Amino acid sequence: MKEIDYNDIPLFEGIHPDNLNKLLICINSFKKDFEKGETIIMEKDKVPYIGIVLFGNVHLLKEDIWGNSSLLSYVGPGELFGENFAVSIEQESSVTFVAVEKTRVLFLAASKIIHTCENACSFHAKIAENMFHLLGQKSISYMNKLEIMSKESIRGKLMAYISTLAQQQKSKYIKAPLSRTQLADYLSINRSAMTRELGKMRDEGIIDFDRNTFVIK
Amino acid sequence: MKEIDYNDIPLFEGIHPDNLNKLLICINSFKKDFEKGETIIMEKDKVPYIGIVLFGNVHLLKEDIWGNSSLLSYVGPGELFGENFAVSIEQESSVTFVAVEKTRVLFLAASKIIHTCENACSFHAKIAENMFHLLGQKSISYMNKLEIMSKESIRGKLMAYISTLAQQQKSKYIKAPLSRTQLADYLSINRSAMTRELGKMRDEGIIDFDRNTFVIK
DNA sequence: ATCAAACTGTTGCAATTGCAACAAACTGAC
DNA sequence: GTCAGTTTGTTGCAATTGCAACAGTTTGAT
Numbered sequence: 465m466k467e468i469d470y471n472d473i474p475l476f477e478g479i480h481p482d483n484l485n486k487l488l489i490c491i492n493s494f495k496k497d498f499e500k501g502e503t504i505i506m507e508k509d510k511v512p513y514i515g516i517v518l519f520g521n522v523h524l525l526k527e528d529i530w531g532n533s534s535l536l537s538y539v540g541p542g543e544l545f546g547e548n549f550a551v552s553i554e555q556e557s558s559v560t561f562v563a564v565e566k567t568r569v570l571f572l573a574a575s576k577i578i579h580t581c582e583n584a585c586s587f588h589a590k591i592a593e594n595m596f597h598l599l600g601q602k603s604i605s606y607m608n609k610l611e612i613m614s615k616e617s618i619r620g621k622l623m624a625y626i627s628t629l630a631q632q633q634k635s636k637y638i639k640a641p642l643s644r645t646q647l648a649d650y651l652s653i654n655r656s657a658m659t660r661e662l663g664k665m666r667d668e669g670i671i672d673f674d675r676n677t678f679v680i681k
Numbered sequence: 682m683k684e685i686d687y688n689d690i691p692l693f694e695g696i697h698p699d700n701l702n703k704l705l706i707c708i709n710s711f712k713k714d715f716e717k718g719e720t721i722i723m724e725k726d727k728v729p730y731i732g733i734v735l736f737g738n739v740h741l742l743k744e745d746i747w748g749n750s751s752l753l754s755y756v757g758p759g760e761l762f763g764e765n766f767a768v769s770i771e772q773e774s775s776v777t778f779v780a781v782e783k784t785r786v787l788f789l790a791a792s793k794i795i796h797t798c799e800n801a802c803s804f805h806a807k808i809a810e811n812m813f814h815l816l817g818q819k820s821i822s823y824m825n826k827l828e829i830m831s832k833e834s835i836r837g838k839l840m841a842y843i844s845t846l847a848q849q850q851k852s853k854y855i856k857a858p859l860s861r862t863q864l865a866d867y868l869s870i871n872r873s874a875m876t877r878e879l880g881k882m883r884d885e886g887i888i889d890f891d892r893n894t895f896v897i898k
Numbered sequence: 899a900t901c902a903a904a905c906t907g908t909t910g911c912a913a914t915t916g917c918a919a920c921a922a923a924c925t926g927a928c
Numbered sequence: 929g930t931c932a933g934t935t936t937g938t939t940g941c942a943a944t945t946g947c948a949a950c951a952g953t954t955t956g957a958t
Contacts, residue, residue, distance in 0.1 A: 526828050534831040536824060548824070552817035559824065578813040580797065580806055589797055592809070596795040599816040600769035606823035607753060607765075607776065611743050613830040614751040614869040616946080618915075644936060652831040654916045659937060661915090833916080835945075862905060871946045876907055878945090 465566060467518040468541040475516065475544060475594050483587045490588070491576035498563035505561040511549040513571040517541050520567025521641070525560045535649040537609070538564075538641060544598055550574035551599065613652065618661045621651045626671065626678050640676045682783060684735040685758040692733065692761060692811050700804045707805070708793035715780035722778040728766040730788040734758050737784025738858075742777045752866040754826070755781075755858060761815055767791035768816065830869065835878045838868045843888065843895050857893045 470476055470484055479487060495518070498504055504522060505511055515522070522545050524537040536559060539545040549557045551574050577595050580588065612624040625647075629638045640647060648655035665671050672679045687693055687701055696704060712735070715721055721739060722728055732739070739762050741754040753776060756762040766774045768791050794812050797805065829841040842864075846855045857864060865872035882888045889896045 524824075526824075526831070534828070536827050536831070548817040548820035550817070551813040552821060553814050558821060578810055580809075592797075593795055595813070596768040596816070597770050599813070599820065600765040600767070603765035603816065603820045603823060604769060604775060606820060606827060607741075607743075609827060610753050610823060610830065611745075611751070613827065614743070614753070616869065616914095645934090652833065655936080656917080656938075657915050660939090663937085833944095860905075861907095872906080873908075873947080874945050877909090880907085 465519040465568070467568060473516060473542045474598060475591065477594055478590050479587045487587050487591065488572075491591075492573040493570055495568060495570050498567045498569065500563060500565050502563050503560060504563055504567075504569065505546055505557050507557055507560045509557050511546045511555050511557045512574055514547045514550045514574050514577070515545045515561070516570040516572070517543055517545065518568040518570055521564045522567060522569075523562050523564050523646075525562055526558070527560065533560075533649075534652060535642075535646060537606070538650075540641065544602070547574070547595070547599065548602060551578055551595075618651075618653050618657055619665060621653060622658070622661065622665070623670075625651060626680060629678075630680060636679060638678045638680070640678065643676070682736040682785070684785060690733060690759045691815060692808065694811055695807050696804045704804050704808065705789075708808075709790040710787055712785060712787050715784045715786065717780060717782050719780050720777060721780055721784075721786065722763055722774050724774055724777045726774050728763045728772050728774045729791055731764045731767045731791050731794070732762045732778070733787040733789070734760055734762065735785040735787055738781045739784060739786075740779050740781050740863075742779055743775070744777065750777075750866075751869055752859075752863060754823070755867075757858065761819070764791070764812070764816065765819060768795055768812075835868075835870050835874055836882060838870060839875070839878065839882070840887075842868060843897060846895075847897060853896060855895045855897070857895065860893070 471481060476484060476487075498520070504515070507527070517539055519541055522539040523535055524539070524545070525533045526536050527533040545561060546557065549555055555574075577592055580592070608628060612621055612628065615621045615624050626638055626640075629640060633639065642650055644659070645655055648658045651658070662671075662673065666673065669681055671681060688698065693701060693704075715737070721732070724744070734756055736758055739756040740752055741756070741762070742750045743753050744750040762778060763774065766772055772791075794809055797809070825845060829838055829845065832838045832841050843855055843857075846857060850856065859867055861876070862872055865875045868875070879888075879890065883890065886898060888898060
């Protein structure tokens with residue numbers, strides 16, 4: 465596996481590569497690898513660090529009292545995770561973060577980002593600004609999932625989800641980053657009912673699909 | 682209606698009242714009143730300002746293509762709204778903000794908060810720090826609603842929602858800040874089916890309720 | 899106090915969805 | 929290549945939920 469180019473990490477946008485190394489030392493960064501299925505952060509853990517996925521994928525899971533776990537969100541290369549907990553007062557996670565495949569994470573101390581540093585380096589101000597943008601964006605993406613989840617029917621949820629993907633990916637062919645089982649879990653619907661509904665939608669000519677690739681007609 | 686005390690507004694926490702007036706001028710703040718039912722921000726509007734509710738209540742609505750509107754979230758006195766759009770790059774709202782009663786809002790220019798000001802006033806750093814905390818918290822609260830929405834059954838959603846309220850309010854008697862119709866809308870469930878389920882839950886002795894006040898047994 | 903409009907409770911019926919069970923297909927390890 | 933374990937497709941049945949219609953209640957404006 466290959467790490468994402470640091471210049472392609474949104475949090476580091478606008479920061480000159482020459483300054484990046486200094487910055488990474490200044491904000492106490494470190495890397496860590498996780499195996500497939502390994503837990504990165506457990507619910508109730510203290511989260512003083514912001515995680516950036518360098519390669520691999522991370523799932524945010526929430527387990528209820530009866531052990532039913534649901535897939536709240538997923539994070540891919542270049543994206544942040546745990547940042548909302550890290551910048552909050554309590555810094556305590558309410559979800560579990562799991563590596564769904566071999567994953568490398570760059571951790572940054574949140575306190576170094578939200579408090580302007582003594583040296584007042586210019587790139588420090590820039591990373592704080594980027595952090596604001598990304599926190600807003602993450603909130604918006606949760607609102608977007610709320611919109612999907614507020615659809616009454618399985619069909620409504622599927623259409624809303626596929627439409628969201630279509631907006632992100634510009635292609636006619638929309639590739640879902642989740643397996644069928646994961647997708648049903650993500651949308652909180654029954655897997656077999658989802659398969660049934662997808663079949664109906666294909667019969668009616670609304671969508672077409674093959675494996676994890678969808679086309680809206 | 683009476684405005685909330687500025688010292689009780691989380692965004693201003695830790696800022697000395699003497700500095701607050703200077704700060705409010707420095708960050709281009711202004712107040713505006715809205716009547717019951719009035720739209721504060723429309724979907725697709727540019728949102729360069731962070732809103733703080735001084736009195737009243739604001740609902741976040743999302744309408745789909747067929748005109749079905751769903752209640753995503755609600756905001757009361759002292760709380761922020763629109764901040765996630767204001768701090769994002771696009772600054773474009775994807776939802777509609779509506780005053781559900783007579784409401785007064787204090788607006789602050791987001792750019793003045795996310796960019797450290799030239800004067801580098803100390804309280805400016807403090808408000809930026811508070812803003813980070815609150816953005817994280819807002820994200821967490823959306824995740825919490827996602828958890829509620831991921832429950833399969835009406836009963837599951839109701840229990841999860843009431844449990845959340847119980848954590849916020851410390852009392853045995855839990856007062857919902859939404860009417861029945863609004864609550865059904867918020868949870869994306871059928872109103873009559875919700876009433877039916879609430880009745881069943883009372884019959885089974887799981888909860889008791891009167892109007893908008895609930896008790897978990 | 900009066901009245902219209904909005905909100906809430908109730909109930910039968912229809913439709914969707916969840917569930918269970920099983921077969922087929924796929925994946926990864928050896 | 930083989931085989932176990934996992935994922936996916938299929939389908940009948942049961943249960944939940946949405947829908948519609950209506951009656952009773954509350955709210956707010958005049």
